Amino acid sequence: MPLIEFSDKGLYCPAGDFYIDPWQGVDRAVITHAHSDHARWGSKSYLCHRDSQPLLQQRLGPNHYQPVGWNEPLYLNGVRLTFFPAGHIIGSSQIRVEHNGEIWVVSGDYKLENDGISGAFEPVKCHNFITESTFGLPIYKWKPQQEIYSGIKAWIQRNQAAGKSSILIAYSLGKAQRLLQPLSEVTEKIFVHGAVYNLHMALVNAGWKLPPVEKVTPDTPKAELKGAVVITPGSAEGTPWLRRFAPYEIGVCSGWMQVRGAVRRRNADAGFILSDHADWDGLLTACKATEAECVYATHGFQAAFSRYLRENGIQAREVKTEYGDDEEEGNSRTDEQGIANDEGNV
Amino acid sequence: MRQFAELVTQVGSSTKTNDKLDALVAYFSSAVDEKDKVWVIALFSGRRPKRAVNTTQLATYAIEVAGLPFWLFEESYHTVGDLAETIALLLPESAPEQQHAEPLHDYIEGLIGLDKESEEVKKGFILESWRGMNRAEQFVFNKLITGGFRIGVSQSVMVNALAKVLQLESSVIAHRISGQWDPALISFEELLGEHAVTSDNSKPYPFYLAYAIEDDLSTLGDPHDWQAEWKWDGIRGQIIKRGGELFVWSRGEGLMTEKFPEYHALQTILPDGLVLDGEIIPAVDGKPLAFALLQTRIGRKNVTKKQLQEAPIAFFAYDLLEYEGEDWRGRPLTERRARLEEIVKSLHHPTLLLSDIVPFTSWEDLARLREQSREMGAEGFMLKKKSSTYQVGRKRGDWWKWKIDPLVIDAVMIYAQKGAGRRSGLYTDYTFAVRDGDKLVPFTKAYSGLTDKEFAQVDAFVKRNSLEKFGPVRTVKPELVFEIAFEGIAASSRHKSGVALRFPRMSRWRRDKKPEEINTLEDLKKMLEVYGK
Numbered sequence: 021m022p023l024i025e026f027s028d029k030g031l032y033c034p035a036g037d038f039y040i041d042p043w044q045g046v047d048r049a050v051i052t053h054a055h056s057d058h059a060r061w062g063s064k065s066y067l068c069h070r071d072s073q074p075l076l077q078q079r080l081g082p083n084h085y086q087p088v089g090w091n092e093p094l095y096l097n098g099v100r101l102t103f104f105p106a107g108h109i110i111g112s113s114q115i116r117v118e119h120n121g122e123i124w125v126v127s128g129d130y131k132l133e134n135d136g137i138s139g140a141f142e143p144v145k146c147h148n149f150i151t152e153s154t155f156g157l158p159i160y161k162w163k164p165q166q167e168i169y170s171g172i173k174a175w176i177q178r179n180q181a182a183g184k185s186s187i188l189i190a191y192s193l194g195k196a197q198r199l200l201q202p203l204s205e206v207t208e209k210i211f212v213h214g215a216v217y218n219l220h221m222a223l224v225n226a227g228w229k230l231p232p233v234e235k236v237t238p239d240t241p242k243a244e245l246k247g248a249v250v251i252t253p254g255s256a257e258g259t260p261w262l263r264r265f266a267p268y269e270i271g272v273c274s275g276w277m278q279v280r281g282a283v284r285r286r287n288a289d290a291g292f293i294l295s296d297h298a299d300w301d302g303l304l305t306a307c308k309a310t311e312a313e314c315v316y317a318t319h320g321f322q323a324a325f326s327r328y329l330r331e332n333g334i335q336a337r338e339v340k341t342e343y344g345d346d347e348e349e350g351n352s353r354t355d356e357q358g359i360a361n362d363e364g365n366v
Numbered sequence: 367m368r369q370f371a372e373l374v375t376q377v378g379s380s381t382k383t384n385d386k387l388d389a390l391v392a393y394f395s396s397a398v399d400e401k402d403k404v405w406v407i408a409l410f411s412g413r414r415p416k417r418a419v420n421t422t423q424l425a426t427y428a429i430e431v432a433g434l435p436f437w438l439f440e441e442s443y444h445t446v447g448d449l450a451e452t453i454a455l456l457l458p459e460s461a462p463e464q465q466h467a468e469p470l471h472d473y474i475e476g477l478i479g480l481d482k483e484s485e486e487v488k489k490g491f492i493l494e495s496w497r498g499m500n501r502a503e504q505f506v507f508n509k510l511i512t513g514g515f516r517i518g519v520s521q522s523v524m525v526n527a528l529a530k531v532l533q534l535e536s537s538v539i540a541h542r543i544s545g546q547w548d549p550a551l552i553s554f555e556e557l558l559g560e561h562a563v564t565s566d567n568s569k570p571y572p573f574y575l576a577y578a579i580e581d582d583l584s585t586l587g588d589p590h591d592w593q594a595e596w597k598w599d600g601i602r603g604q605i606i607k608r609g610g611e612l613f614v615w616s617r618g619e620g621l622m623t624e625k626f627p628e629y630h631a632l633q634t635i636l637p638d639g640l641v642l643d644g645e646i647i648p649a650v651d652g653k654p655l656a657f658a659l660l661q662t663r664i665g666r667k668n669v670t671k672k673q674l675q676e677a678p679i680a681f682f683a684y685d686l687l688e689y690e691g692e693d694w695r696g697r698p699l700t701e702r703r704a705r706l707e708e709i710v711k712s713l714h715h716p717t718l719l720l721s722d723i724v725p726f727t728s729w730e731d732l733a734r735l736r737e738q739s740r741e742m743g744a745e746g747f748m749l750k751k752k753s754s755t756y757q758v759g760r761k762r763g764d765w766w767k768w769k770i771d772p773l774v775i776d777a778v779m780i781y782a783q784k785g786a787g788r789r790s791g792l793y794t795d796y797t798f799a800v801r802d803g804d805k806l807v808p809f810t811k812a813y814s815g816l817t818d819k820e821f822a823q824v825d826a827f828v829k830r831n832s833l834e835k836f837g838p839v840r841t842v843k844p845e846l847v848f849e850i851a852f853e854g855i856a857a858s859s860r861h862k863s864g865v866a867l868r869f870p871r872m873s874r875w876r877r878d879k880k881p882e883e884i885n886t887l888e889d890l891k892k893m894l895e896v897y898g899k
Binding site for chain 1 (some may be wrong): 378379380381432434435437438441445446447448451452455456744786787788789790791792844
């Protein structure tokens with residue numbers, strides 16, 4: 021019996037009787053990170069990193085949560101579980117599962133570049149590695165984040181000079197927090213959409229020191245919004261909510277912006293290729309670093325990515341999960357799922 | 367090359383016409399080499415250097431440089447939807463100190479010079495060029511080779527930008543950049559200067575185009591102020607006779623004199639200094655034939671005797687733009703028309719016909735006449751104000767097209783493929799089938815007619831309901847029903863269904879219909895009998 025099975029409810033460890041990121045309610049869920057396609061409603065207990073807990077509480081409400089730190093092993097029915105930083109968003113973790121000398125690592129989502137708030141991705145040696153493959157095609161290659169931030173800052177300054185607001189479309193959990201530091205370098209005040217604000221406050225109340233933000237409300241004086249810098253999830257795109265910032269330019273921050281057609285389809289004025297996922301080289305580097313005998317590729321371009329690994333001497337399989345249900349995983353599907361979820365909080 | 371790459375990036379990413387215009391104005395007023403400017407005008411008006419390296423070669427070099435297996439290149443291409451961009455994304459980006467991009471025209475001249483060279487020389491040139499470029503430059507360089515600078519700039523925006531920079535009317539610019547000129551040989555001054563037009567006998571006038579009328583005809587006012595003609599389904603063209611030479615221009619396709627030997631007889635009989643506007647269309651005894659027959663002609667390099675017999679081309683003249691060497695476009699339509707009729711009638715040649723005026727006294731009258739369109743081989747009416755001048759480009763007000771409703775058929779989607787451009791990565795290109803007993807018979811593809819939101823929904827359906835994958839094509843569960851609208855139908859031996867449709871598109875998503883309720887092959891064949899001529 022394998023240590024981890026791919027069941028219809030999610031990744032299941034029979035020996036320890038727990039699920040990792042289940043997509044249906046279970047007795048015991050172990051959560052890699054707080055994005056809504058990984059942390060779903062309906063389980064009796066949630067084991068997660070301690071930085072994920074306030075986010076899960078914000079999104080899923082009161083539940084039985086058990087927080088744990090990185091590199092703090094614990095045992096469930098004799099199975100050893102250890103969380104390691106995944107570098108994806110605040111609290112995101114890879115989960116190492118060990119039993120009778122067999123080691124599996126579930127990556128959740130990850131990126132290799134240290135963004136300063138999500139912890140630095142740590143390669144973990146294992147026999148079997150379950151990896152994401154959101155950007156598992158060689159066309160996806162990221163530039164260093166400082167270069168992208170410079171681009172965003174220059175864009176904002178151009179907009180400011182032209183008397184325009186800068187609307188940055190960013191996932192409200194992850195990229196929104198990541199953008200705060202660079203944005204605070206070019207503006208006194210960062211305005212945020214309600215969805216971003218709620219998560220921000222959850223983090224601040226949990227003790228996080230983040231650059232301050234201001235929530236946009238119907239009472240926010242119009243004069244203050246002229247030439248404003250605003251972070252909002254994509255759900256606000258094309259809605260009357262944006263009118264108060266006119267005139268404005270829209271910049272979308274997403275790895276999907278790598279392809280011109282995606283920028284044009286979003287009808288964005290600017291596309292910033294900023295992702296919280298590993299790019300092609302990052303995925304390859306991570307898989308090799310685990311020295312795994314077998315790699316299981318999930319959600320993303322899993323077919324292409326696992327075939328490439330096989331052709332390069334790494335045993336690999338594609339696995340269907342509900343973190344995406346197809347190799348293409350519609351451009352920014354996870355984003356949109358997250359945003360749909362956010363809308364309840366606006 | 368850097369400025370050009372930046373121009374393409376700016377124009378391609380901006381969502382507002384004014385920003386595009388500003389970017390073009392800035393480019394044309396900049397100190398960029400004038401040879402580059404000429405090439406930009408050429409590229410943005412659909413001209414491009416002859417392809418010296420084919421796309422397969424280009425892809426092969428890229429795969430080698432990137433060190434990737436072929437299948438992965440293909441997989442990437444299907445996701446990006448554009449070959450030039452895929453290659454630019456896969457090539458290693460060169461270090462800034464290695465980047466030494468030359469002016470645009472150097473690369474283009476280099477590419478042109480490769481024509482007769484060996485494969486090895488071609489490859490050397492391409493690889494060396496890539497090495498010196500950043501990603502944006504690699505992209506536009508690849509575009510020069512793969513062709514088609516459809517990057518979201520319409521020719522009219524460029525014309526307006528040039529008009530602004532040169533302080534000329536945009537109609538003057540449009541005229542000067544029309545026709546045939548070789549960007550490699552012509553200077554900016556020769557192209558756009560004062561003598562540009564007079565020195566070129568073949569130069570056509572920019573076509574005056576009409577919008578479809580959406581309002582009630584009564585909004586046009588007194589019917590007596592208007593002239594109605596059948597709207598022919600052929601190729602819009604100009605016949606030019608100057609300096610003893612004959613030129614035939616088509617809208618979109620360029621100079622087509624050699625394609626239509628039928629017109630050569632006109633060279634001797636037409637008076638000099640004459641330009642006619644009309645429809646290039648196959649016709650027998652003055653009655654137009656199906657557009658499909660014209661299509662069999664334009665795709666071929668050499669015209670066969672059989673084709674000349676089966677689909678003899680005529681010219682249905684409807685306007686006179688130049689007479690005795692004088693530009694007549696500013697005169698009212700009635701005056702142009704009267705002279706046109708005199709000319710055509712006096713020549714009395716089977717190839718040169720008049721596009722008849724359809725007499726009518728009231729708008730209701732005209733609406734009744736319109737019902738005969740299909741029998742006439744027309745697709746509706748053209749309505750032209752009798753006092754109208756011949757304008758430049760697509761304009762509202764004086765000319766309108768009033769088309770008949772399209773033919774429609776309900777069909778089920780069975781295959782899907784990813785689109786290109788702004789639809790890259792989305793399944794937007796579909797194949798549709800009608801029912802034949804318990805079989806489904808594919809009969810057409812369609813790519814347009816849905817809103818972005820509907821496309822996103824169909825895309826999600828395709829991803830969830832794929833049955834098989836053949837290269838880029840997915841077979842999908844036959845479940846979604848669409849109404850397919852089309853302008854015409856013709857018999858075709860090349861299609862399994864035996865028919866070919868003219869301009870098919872999705873006119874409605876029939877969520878109310880089940881796949882069992884779609885039309886049948888029999889229905890399609892009946893339509894062919896009635897409308898297929």
